[in-house]
Amino acid sequence: MSIKQVSIFIENAAGRLAETTKFLADNRINLRALSIADSQDFGIVRIICENPEEAEQRLKEADFVTTITDVFAVELQDEAGSLSKVLFILAAAGVSVEYTYAFLSTKKEGSAYMIFRVNDNDAAIQALKDKGIAITSQKDIF
Secondary structure, three states: OOEEEEEEEEEOOOOHHHHHHHHHHHOOOOEEEEEEEEOOOEEEEEEEEOOHHHHHHHHHHOOOEEEEEEEEEEEEEOOOOHHHHHHHHHHHOOOOEEEEEEEEOOOOOOEEEEEEEEOOHHHHHHHHHHOOOOEEOHHHHO
């Protein structure tokens, strides 16, 4: 069960992130999670939003360079060791984590979500399910 993540490539310059988030707000694209990776010249803004295809379309119409990537999410108890448990399950399954980021749940107190980009979503999801870790859908996040 994957989640669609929108990646937006932006120039690493003062005000560019502000302009990008204003564009998203002006187009009523509500962000549930956001992660930024940067280099000297550009950044990648990764977002989880309710309607990623619509967000991508609007961004492209405004000449933003974007892609949609399949990632997955797990809901974790907001306590020490929850992430480590998931990472050891993935490692035992031979799954490499490319990146991950977290956001707190607005639905359940004491829960957090982790977004994962891995080398093999299917293997990761199966390994986690086999160990009783529930995979969260895009709909569940909203």
